[in-house]
Amino acid sequence: MQESVHRAVRELVAESGRDGLTVPLVAARAGVTPSTVYRRWGDLQELLSDVAVERLRPEAPPADLGSLRADLGAWAEQFFDEMASPPGRAYIRDALAGDPDGSNAGQCSEYAAEQLRIVLERAAGRGEAVPELEVAMDRIVAPMMYRILFRPGALPGVLTGAGASPGSQGGVEYARGLVEGLLAEG
Numbered sequence: 390m391q392e393s394v395h396r397a398v399r400e401l402v403a404e405s406g407r408d409g410l411t412v413p414l415v416a417a418r419a420g421v422t423p424s425t426v427y428r429r430w431g432d433l434q435e436l437l438s439d440v441a442v443e444r445l446r447p448e449a450p451p452a453d454l455g456s457l458r459a460d461l462g463a464w465a466e467q468f469f470d471e472m473a474s475p476p477g478r479a480y481i482r483d484a485l486a487g488d489p490d491g492s493n494a495g496q497c498s499e500y501a502a503e504q505l506r507i508v509l510e511r512a513a514g515r516g517e518a519v520p521e522l523e524v525a526m527d528r529i530v531a532p533m534m535y536r537i538l539f540r541p542g543a544l545p546g547v548l549t550g551a552g553a554s555p556g557s558q559g560g561v562e563y564a565r566g567l568v569e570g571l572l573a574e575g
Contacts, residue, residue, distance in 0.1 A: 391439075393419040394426060398440045412436070438487025441480040445497050451504050457512035457519060458572060461529070464508055465564035468501065469533050473544050473560065478537060501530045520571055528571040533564070 397418035401410055412433050416423040430436040451464045471477045484493045502522060509519045520528075536544055544560070 390419075390421060390425070391429070394421065394429075394436070395440050395443060398436065399444075407437075410437075432487075434483075434487035435489075436487070437483040438485070438493050441483035442493045442496050444480050445477075445484060446500055447504055451508050453511055456515075457508070457517045458568065460508045460511065461505075461525075461568045461571070462565050464504060465529050465533075465568050466561050468504075468530070469560055469564040472533065473537050478541065481534075481537065498526075498530075502526060505529070520574070524574075525571060528574070529564075529567045532567060 394415060397415045398410070401414055401418060410433065412426050413423045415433075415436065416426045419426075426436060430439060451460060454460050454463055472481060481497070484497055488494055505525050506522055509522060509525065512519045
């Protein structure tokens, strides 16, 4: 049932946008009653939050490029590019807006932590010195999320030229700079 409701949300948003989205529309598309949706999710915002958390789940482990610097750099670039994109920012906002107890925010944070944990464990297995996981979260993930949530107009790459995107050179430099700052500490 959860998958059919999630799929219905994704399809309806893709077809018509979010403005006209209602629980009865989602329920009809999913083949369930609106009361089923309300019992499970409470309201539309909590449903959107649940869908967003699922969409923010990484699809694959981070790339293994052979060194901590390369692995962290590639991961940070991809993370920033995905989270700073318009769909990424919308998913983050949805995940947080329908999250009265903080569990969705915690789950999203755990996704990032697990990805970093994989990178750090690989590097440690190669004999490289690695920072603590929470230090990596504080130095790489936290500044990115702050920019994405509270300073979206100042996202690197967004202001570097007409039509620039977060994945442009400015975003790459920003992500790599955070990684270099972390590694310089250690």
